[in-house]
Amino acid sequence: MQKKTILFYGDSNTHGTKPMSSFDKSERFTSGERWIGILQNNLKQYHIIEEGLPGRTTVHDDPIEGKHKNGLTYLRPCLESHTPIDIFVLMLGTNDLKTRFSVTAADISYSINQLISEIKTYHLKSNRNCPKIILLCPPPIKENRSDLSNIFAGGEEKSKSLHHFYQKIAQKHDLTYLDIGSVVTVSEIDGIHYDLDEQVKLAHSIQKLIENL
Known part of the structure; x- marks a missing residue:
């Protein structure tokens, strides 16, 4: 029997980036440590695709890190590359909190709505079955004294409102929806990424979510 495909579409926390002590020190957890790798080990009946790009936004070209960080621009090629997809897991929005984008929590949720509409429209126009979509709301960030906090200045308060707006979307x-903030907390090191023990917690919660679909 052919395995069903789950595609995880997100940013550095989907990529498995370790908490960063400085902006120029980016490392990735091993496949066995990061939450999607743990999921793959536990859900052997599924083919799991990691589409996590550090710095990926919902719908914005990043004027500093590059246009390729735009999650909407890459979404259609991603769908075409990996079709057929049975379950699409979407977790974006954290990078939209960067000061350079000057958007509200409501704006970010509207951008999430745009991504979901694009997924549905693509499958409708191509006469394909739309995958089951799981929306994950990123946990609130923490503004501390790390390099990343300067980039996300003012983002902590906005991030606390994301759950309210994502739930409506x-x-x-x-x-299917899950507020990740009810499961994990961000690292004290950089206030953005998840520590090793949080990777395990998140994997177990997402596994239950998928098994209950």
């Missing part, structure tokens, strides 16, 4: 589209 999930209800609108009748999606």
Whole structure:
């Protein structure tokens, strides 16, 4: 029997980036340590695809890190590359909190809505079955004294409101939804990424979510 495919579409926390002590020191957890790798080991009946790009936004070209960070621009090629997809797991929004984008929590949720609409539209126009979509809301960030906090100045308060708006988007589209902030907390090292023990917690929660679909 052919394995069903799950595609995880996100940013550095989907990529498995370790908490960063400085902006120029970026490392990745091993496949066995990061939460999606743990999922792959536990869900052997599925083919799991990691599409995590550090710095990826929802719909914005990044004027500093590059246009390729735009999650909407790459979404269509990603869908075409990996079709057929049975489950699409979406977790974006953290990078939109960067000061350079000057958007509200509501704006970020509207961008999430745009991504979901693009997934549905692509499958409708190509006459394909739309995958089940799981929307994950990123946990609140913490502004500390790390290099990243300067980039995300003012983002902590916005991030606390994301769950409220994401939940409405999930209800609108009748999606499976999880507020990641109810499961994990961000690292004290940089206030953005997840420590090793949080990777395990997140993997177990997402596994239950998928098994209950």
